[in-house]
Amino acid sequence: MRQMMTVARQAARELMRGWWVASYGLFFMLLAWALFAFGERPAQAVVSVLDLVLLVIPFVSIVVGVLSFYNSREFAELLLAQPVARSTVFFGQYLGLSVSLAAAFTVGLGAPFAWYGWSTRDQAGTLLVLLLAGIFLTFIFVAFAFAIAVRTENRLKALGAAIFLWLFLALVYDGLLLAVIMAFSAYPLEKPLLGLCVLNPLDVARILILLRLDVAALMGYTGAVFKQFFGSTLGLGLAGACLAAWVALPVLAGVNAYARRDF
Amino acid sequence: MSMGRWLLGLIFPLFVMLALFAPSDATAGTQPAAPQGQAQRPTLVVCPTCEVKRLVDALREAPTGGRIVVQSGLYVEGEIVVDKPVEIVGQGWPVIDGAGKNQVLTVKADDVSISGLVIRNSAKSYLADLAGLRVEAARRCVIEGNRLIDNFFGIYLAASEDCVVRDNQVYGNATSEAFSGNGIHLWNSHHITLERNYVTGHRDGLYFEFLHASAVRHNVSEKNVRYGLHTMYSADNYYQSNLLRANLAGVVLMYSKRLRVIDNRFEDNWGAACYGALLKDLDDSELADNLFFHNSVALYAEDANRNFLTKNRFYNNGFAVRIMANADSNAFSGNVFEANAFDVTTNSSTQSANSFNGNYWDDYRGYDLDHDGIGDVPFWPVRLFGLLLEEYPAAIVLLRSPFAELLDTAEEAIPVLTPRNLADEKPLIARPSWSKSRVLKNASVQ
Amino acid sequence: MVEIAGLKKRFGSIRALDGISLAIKPGEITAVVGPNAAGKSTLLRCIVGLVYPDAGEIRIDGLSINGDWRCRRRLGYVAQTAHFPESLSVRELFAFIRDIRGADSGDGKELIGLFGLEGALDRPVRQLSGGTRQKISIVLATMFDPEILIMDEPTAGLDPLSSQRQKKWLERERARGKTILVASHIIAEVEELSDRVIFLLDGKVYFDGAPGEAARLTGERTLERAIAAMMEQRSSCGR
Numbered sequence: 001m002r003q004m005m006t007v008a009r010q011a012a013r014e015l016m017r018g019w020w021v022a023s024y025g026l027f028f029m030l031l032a033w034a035l036f037a038f039g040e041r042p043a044q045a046v047v048s049v050l051d052l053v054l055l056v057i058p059f060v061s062i063v064v065g066v067l068s069f070y071n072s073r074e075f076a077e078l079l080l081a082q083p084v085a086r087s088t089v090f091f092g093q094y095l096g097l098s099v100s101l102a103a104a105f106t107v108g109l110g111a112p113f114a115w116y117g118w119s120t121r122d123q124a125g126t127l128l129v130l131l132l133a134g135i136f137l138t139f140i141f142v143a144f145a146f147a148i149a150v151r152t153e154n155r156l157k158a159l160g161a162a163i164f165l166w167l168f169l170a171l172v173y174d175g176l177l178l179a180v181i182m183a184f185s186a187y188p189l190e191k192p193l194l195g196l197c198v199l200n201p202l203d204v205a206r207i208l209i210l211l212r213l214d215v216a217a218l219m220g221y222t223g224a225v226f227k228q229f230f231g232s233t234l235g236l237g238l239a240g241a242c243l244a245a246w247v248a249l250p251v252l253a254g255v256n257a258y259a260r261r262d263f
Numbered sequence: 264m265s266m267g268r269w270l271l272g273l274i275f276p277l278f279v280m281l282a283l284f285a286p287s288d289a290t291a292g293t294q295p296a297a298p299q300g301q302a303q304r305p306t307l308v309v310c311p312t313c314e315v316k317r318l319v320d321a322l323r324e325a326p327t328g329g330r331i332v333v334q335s336g337l338y339v340e341g342e343i344v345v346d347k348p349v350e351i352v353g354q355g356w357p358v359i360d361g362a363g364k365n366q367v368l369t370v371k372a373d374d375v376s377i378s379g380l381v382i383r384n385s386a387k388s389y390l391a392d393l394a395g396l397r398v399e400a401a402r403r404c405v406i407e408g409n410r411l412i413d414n415f416f417g418i419y420l421a422a423s424e425d426c427v428v429r430d431n432q433v434y435g436n437a438t439s440e441a442f443s444g445n446g447i448h449l450w451n452s453h454h455i456t457l458e459r460n461y462v463t464g465h466r467d468g469l470y471f472e473f474l475h476a477s478a479v480r481h482n483v484s485e486k487n488v489r490y491g492l493h494t495m496y497s498a499d500n501y502y503q504s505n506l507l508r509a510n511l512a513g514v515v516l517m518y519s520k521r522l523r524v525i526d527n528r529f530e531d532n533w534g535a536a537c538y539g540a541l542l543k544d545l546d547d548s549e550l551a552d553n554l555f556f557h558n559s560v561a562l563y564a565e566d567a568n569r570n571f572l573t574k575n576r577f578y579n580n581g582f583a584v585r586i587m588a589n590a591d592s593n594a595f596s597g598n599v600f601e602a603n604a605f606d607v608t609t610n611s612s613t614q615s616a617n618s619f620n621g622n623y624w625d626d627y628r629g630y631d632l633d634h635d636g637i638g639d640v641p642f643w644p645v646r647l648f649g650l651l652l653e654e655y656p657a658a659i660v661l662l663r664s665p666f667a668e669l670l671d672t673a674e675e676a677i678p679v680l681t682p683r684n685l686a687d688e689k690p691l692i693a694r695p696s697w698s699k700s701r702v703l704k705n706a707s708v709q
Numbered sequence: 710m711v712e713i714a715g716l717k718k719r720f721g722s723i724r725a726l727d728g729i730s731l732a733i734k735p736g737e738i739t740a741v742v743g744p745n746a747a748g749k750s751t752l753l754r755c756i757v758g759l760v761y762p763d764a765g766e767i768r769i770d771g772l773s774i775n776g777d778w779r780c781r782r783r784l785g786y787v788a789q790t791a792h793f794p795e796s797l798s799v800r801e802l803f804a805f806i807r808d809i810r811g812a813d814s815g816d817g818k819e820l821i822g823l824f825g826l827e828g829a830l831d832r833p834v835r836q837l838s839g840g841t842r843q844k845i846s847i848v849l850a851t852m853f854d855p856e857i858l859i860m861d862e863p864t865a866g867l868d869p870l871s872s873q874r875q876k877k878w879l880e881r882e883r884a885r886g887k888t889i890l891v892a893s894h895i896i897a898e899v900e901e902l903s904d905r906v907i908f909l910l911d912g913k914v915y916f917d918g919a920p921g922e923a924a925r926l927t928g929e930r931t932l933e934r935a936i937a938a939m940m941e942q943r944s945s946c947g948r
Contacts (some may be wrong), residue, residue, distance in 0.1 A: 006808045010794055017796040047663070055665050074792035078849070081757050081786040082809050085778045174666035181657045191480045197660060206663060217534045217559050218581040219605060219659045224535055226660070262720075262758040 003084050007092025011072060012100045024060060025104030028052075032112035045116075046130055046213060049109065053134050054206055055170060058141040061101055062162045065145020068097055070155045077263050082211060090258040094146055101139040106131050107141040133205035136243045140201050141166070144252035150257040173200045190225040197226075201246040204239050264430040302602035304350075309357075310334035318343055318359065325349050330684050333357040334381065345370045345377075353379030356410070361385040361395070367414065370398040376405040385414040392444060394419035398426065416444035417465060424620075427456045437488045445470035446487065447566060449477070457482060467493040468510065475499055483508070491532075494522065502527060511539040513558065522548040526628060530556040536630045539580065542567040542590075549573070555580055561603070564590045573597050574695075582608055582649075593617040599694055600644070601625045604662075608649035612680050621645065631692045642690040645681045647674035710734055711756065711857060711888060716765035718751055718912075726762065727752040727912035732891050735856070738883050740903035742891040742936065748912040749892040750789060753861050754889070757786045769857070782810075785855035791846035791863050793834040799845060800830045806849055817852030823874050824848070840866040847875065857888045864898055876902055900932040908936055915939055 014023050031052065035045040072093050078087050113127050145162055151159035177196055181189060197203040210216055211230055216223050229235035284479040301449050309321045309331060319340050321331045327347050337357030345351070347371075358381040361367035364366040367385050370377070374411035375398075382395040395414030398404050404426040410433075411417040417433035420426060428447060437443030446462030446469060449455055453475040460482045462468035465512040468484025471477070474497040483506045491507030492514040494500070498521050505527045513529030515538070516522060522545065529539035539558035540550065543565045551573040554563035562572070562579040566585040577583035583603040586593070588611030595618065600606045606624060621637070629638035650669040661667045674681055711733040719724040725748045733739045741749045754760040758774065758781060766776050775778040803817060821827060824844040829837060832834055837845070843866045850859065864872045879902065882887060893899050899906065900920050904923055908916035908923070916923055916939060923935040 002811065003809055008804065010797075014794050014796050044888055050663055050843065051665060054663075055848070074757075075794050077788055078793065078806075080759055081781065081784075081788070082806065083778055083781040083784075084809055094796070135494065146669050161891060171666045171669060174661050174664045178651070178655075178658055178661060178666070181655050181660075182651075185657070193657060193660050203660075203664070210663060214533060215581065215604060215662065216538070219662060220535050220656055222659050224655050227475070260761070262761060 004088045004092040004095070007079065007084075007089055008096035008099070011068075011093045011096025012092055013074065013096075015068060015097060015100050021100055021104050024101065027056075028108030029112055032109055036112060036116045045113070045211065046126060047215060049130075050206065050209055053109075053130065053137070054202055056135050057105060057137045058170060058202065059163075059166050061098075061138045061141035062145045062166050063159065064101065065142040066155065066158050066162045069093070069146055069149035070158070073263075078152060080263055086259045087255050090146070090150075090255045091251075094142065094254070098139045098142045101142065102135045105134050105138060109134065125140035126209075129212050130209055133209055136247070137201065137205055140246045140250070143247055143254065147250040147254040147257070148262065150254050169200055169202050174203070177203075190222050190251045193222070194226060194229055198239060198242050201243055204242055210241060214219070232238075271534050272398055291624040304330045306330040306332060308332045308334065309338075311336040321347065322347075322400065329360075332479055333359075342366050343368050345372060345375050347372050348374035350376040351378070351380065351458070352376075353381070353409075358383060363387070363412070366393045366395075366397055369398045370396070370401050370404060374404070374409070375401060375691065378405070378407040378409060381410045381412060383414065385416070387415040387442065388451075389442065389446075392416055392448070394444070394448070398419070398423050401426070405429075410434075411446075414444070416448050417446045417462065419445075419448045419450070421450045421453065423452045423455070425454045426452070427458075428460060429456070429458050431460045431463065433460065433462040433468075435462075435466075440466055440488050445493075446484065449474045453477060458479075463487060467491075468507075469493065471495070471497050471500070473497060477501070478503070480504055480576040482506075485509050487511075490530075493517075494519050497522070501525070506530075507532070509533075511536070512541050514539075515541045515543075516545045516548070517541075517543045519544070519546065520546040522569060524548065524550045524553060526552040528554045529557070529558060529561065530554070532558045534559060540562050542570070545570060545590070549624070550575060552577065555583070557564050560585050562586075564593060566590060568592055569593075571596075575599075577601065577603055577606075581605065583652075584644075585609070587611075591616045595619045595620045597695065598622045601694070605646060605649045605652075607644035607684065607685065608653055609645055610653040611686065612650055612682055617685070619685065619687040621689045621691060622687050623694050625694075627690045627692075629690060629692075636692050638690040638692055639699075641686040641688045643675075643681060643683070643686050645679055645685050646671045710772055711890070712757070712766075712768045712771075713752075714766045714768075716752070716755060716767070717763045718748075718755065718760060719763060724912045726755070726765075729765070729909075729912070729914055731907060731914060731917055734890055734905075735888040736883060736886045737904040737906045738879060738891060738902055739907065740891045740899035741890065741907045741909055742896050742899060743909035744892065744940075745894060747909040749894075749909055751912075753859050753890065753892055756859055757781065757784065761875055783856045785850035785853065785858045786857075787843075787846050787850045787860040787863050789865070791842045793842070793845070795833070795835045798824070798833050799837070802834055802845070803849070803852070807852075810853055812868050816844060817848045820844075820848045820878070824826065824871055842870060843867055844871065847937070851882075855887075858890070860880065860889075860891045862893055863891060864893070864895070872898075886945055895932070896936055897934040905934070906932065908939060910940065 031049060032045065035048050076089060080086060110131055144165055148161050149158045197207055207226060208230060211227050216227060230239055277637050293384065307315055307321045307325050309315045310316055310709050315321045317340055317671055318333060318338050322345060325331055330350045333351060333353045335357050337358045337360060339360045339362050358503045359367055361384045363384050363386055366380050366472045384395050387394045395411040395418045396406065400422040402424050406418060406428045408430045410430060412434050413527040414434045416426060417435065418431060432448040435446060443466040444464035445467045447460060448470045448676060451473040461488045462484045467490045468487040469482065469492040472495045479500065479502045481504050485508040487510045490512045491510040494516045494662035495518055497519045500522050502524045503526055504643040507529050511533040513532050531663050532539050537559040539561040540553040541563045545567040547569050549571045553575045555575060555577045556579055558580045560582040561577050561584045564646065566589045568591045572593060572595045576599045579602045582605045583600050586608045586609050588609060600622060602625065606626065624642050624644060627642045629640040631637065632639055714730045716726050717730040727781060729752060741752060743749055751760055755762050797805060802943055826844055829841055847863060863875065879889060891899060903920060906920050906923060907914055920932045923932055927935040927938040929935040929938055
């Protein structure tokens with residue numbers, strides 16, 4: 001544990017040296033501030049940043065994840081020659097990166113939102129869901145990045161695979177959902193759709209946030225079914241479990257491959 | 264609202280009243296004092312400690328055209344029928360209580376005036392439209408400044424004409440749509456003036472069926488279990504400056520024609536299947552200068568034809584306009600579309616016989632090289648995702664998905680599916696200034 | 710005592726190690742020599758645990774290490790080329806590794822003095838020359854006083870003076886009973902230092918014995934010539 005934290009701290013430090021973790025946080029901060037400066041109310045601002053949260057966080061997390069994995073591989077040899085378990089080095093580097101990115105996002109987006117009138121409990125709850133979703137997405141996509149990079153010698157190939165995965169989850173998956181909806185429009189689809197959405201962490205995050213906002217009313221009967229599901233403790237637990245599983249699965253796949261590979 | 268409109272709002276009803284009640288003089292204010300000119304009228308006073316203790320007794324004794332002053336107290340007298348022209352004036356809010364057993368007050372004569380009463384607890388029934396105050400086949404009635412509390416129907420006018428219903432407050436306790444009555448219900452009547460009433464907690468706040476040539480102004484109808492203002496089989500009515508808030512639908516106009524709906528505000532009709540204005544089989548009508556704010560669907564039009572929709576402001580709605588393919592020859596111009604999730608959706612990808620011209624769209628990205636204030640390229644307000652939604656409602660799970668945005672972007676570049684002729688050929692470049700002031704005004708309301 | 714039995718490792722179609730068995734004794738300096746791509750580095754990395762063999766066994770004092778990271782507590786490793794976290798100064802780097810290793814700490818003062826590194830301590834690692842990095846790598850491997858020292862081309866990039874000092878220091882460590890394994894492709898360099906030479910070619914051990922023995926076997930005067938003779942012999946056999 002102590003060794004892991006040491007590795008994590010070092011990985012975070014290595015990352016902070018680059019200007020871009022700070023600019024990543026700054027990007028969210030400027031964005032949120034601009035929205036408020038143009039007079040958007042917090043609920044509208046959430047809708048406006050939603051797209052960005054859903055596109056930018058996964059993309060940055062997975063790309064930076066792959067690149068930083070290859071960067072750290074160079075001195076991984078130094079670490080692995082020390083009396084440290086490989087899983088410790090892996091988890092340490094994973095945590096160092098995920099926590100840095102998540103912190104940059106949380107502070108960057110959270111500060112302006114907290115500053116501008118999140119007065120009521122309900123609004124604070126929405127902000128919390130937004131931040132939690134972003135944090136989960138960061139952890140999930142860094143895990144994807146590591147799982148890919150561990151198995152791939154060529155960093156360009158790994159980058160390609162990462163971007164493909166991101167495209168698939170961010171765009172293609174929802175396209176397939178639409179195809180399913182169109183093909184089976186004669187059947188009651190709400191429950192199968194619920195299942196399919198839960199399988200994609202980006203859809204889970206998007207819907208969890210949408211349901212907190214009043215645009216959920218536009219979602220009609222489908223929305224009502226979703227709201228009932230995600231409103232229940234069971235549903236919320238299941239959604240949380242799904243997100244957690246999306247962190248755990250690639251992390252385990254990654255650490256497994258990391259423990260077996262040669263350096 | 265402009266000063267001029269305020270003045271009109273005051274002067275016009277006065278004028279109408281003077282015209283209608285010139286011989287019997289007018290009553291003014293919610294608690295009428297004894298106006299001059301009525302001294303010569305025979306007046307009966309009713310109170311629990313008076314000689315006449317019951318309103319029914321007073322009605323029996325009162326001469327035609329007489330005046331009954333009801334002083335404060337509780338009057339539980341069964342169904343009270345007013346069958347001769349009299350003026351009933353409450354002083355100190357006397358309570359006429361139906362005790363949940365019957366209709367409370369029924370007017371069956373012409374030239375009856377009722378004011379200053381609290382009318383409450385009518386019976387409820389699945390079979391009969393029982394009301395707190397019912398007017399049947401009467402002319403020239405004046406219902407003014409009363410409070411109707413917890414009645415099945417509040418004020419119910421049937422087959423009446425030339426009546427004024429003004430400054431009443433109608434509070435219902437309806438919880439279900441199936442077992443509730445309307446706040447102010449006008450049936451088979453004409454030349455009715457309905458103004459400055461407040462209605463809440465009923466099925467439909469204001470319900471009109473076979474209503475003709477009537478004016479409905481400055482009313483507030485909110486938080487009813489169904490609609491704010493519901494019109495069926497009516498024509499030639501004028502709805503102006505009403506506030507319809509937080510109902511399932513603001514106005515529902517069905518099977519009617521030649522209605523003018525001007526300067527009303529429809530807001531917070533928000534939830535699954537909620538509408539600002541729902542038009543079905545509405546023909547030859549005009550909706551102008553209205554504000555649609557924060558409605559799930561601001562304006563829904565089905566089989567509605569030849570209507571003019573002018574200078575309305577659609578702000579922060581889910582769907583601003585949902586217009587079905589069977590709606591024909593409706594003209595949208597000078598409207599402002601701002602901050603809506605969807606500006607226009609329709610269920611047909613082929614053709615639309617409605618025109619959009621000279622509206623302002625906040626999504627418009629065109630340019631204006633000749634600086635005439637009109638965009639040089641048309642604006643197509645129907646998004647592909649919106650079109651898909653009409654056909655596949657379950658696709659709403661993709662709301663705000665990057666994929667949905669991608670679809671719209673692609674469709675914008677290479678249009679295939681969205682109706683090409685549903686276009687605004689002359690989109691405004693700048694938001695018309697008259698609507699700017701209204702934003703501020705309405706923002707302060709919420 | 711490090712014992713290696715039947716060690717095999719393939720990278721794709723290349724046989725990096727092809728059945729290697731040998732024993733490395735404490736109190737000796739053992740040199741692994743051979744041309745480039747002979748399998749020297751792979752052998753060393755197998756012992757350190759960076760590379761997993763396909764077959765065979767590595768035992769330290771009779772216990773199979775089998776990739777168990779705890780074995781590395783007794784082990785110091787100098788890589789062929791050293792990569793360090795770029796954000797650190799030399800002092801911070803030492804602290805970082807000390808932090809990782811936990812309790813079994815040393816300060817490496819002696820070697821820092823030996824290499825004259827005092828002036829570089831507060832400079833960022835990324836600004837240092839290859840030679841200085843190599844020195845730091847050696848300090849890092851030895852500062853915790855490991856029983857077993859595994860060095861891959863330890864003199865590469867070192868100036869003659871440092872190289873000489875390092876040799877002296879190694880001899881002293883040998884006297885202290887350390888197990889020392891050095892890989893090098895510069896045979897002359899290890900000849901005077903090593904008690905034992907292992908000649909590796911194409912993943913196989915071609916010679917295992919004292920340096921003088923190799924010369925005696927081939928009739929050559931120096932180890933270098935002896936090795937060259939062995940290589941030629943092998944190629945003629947292959948014909």
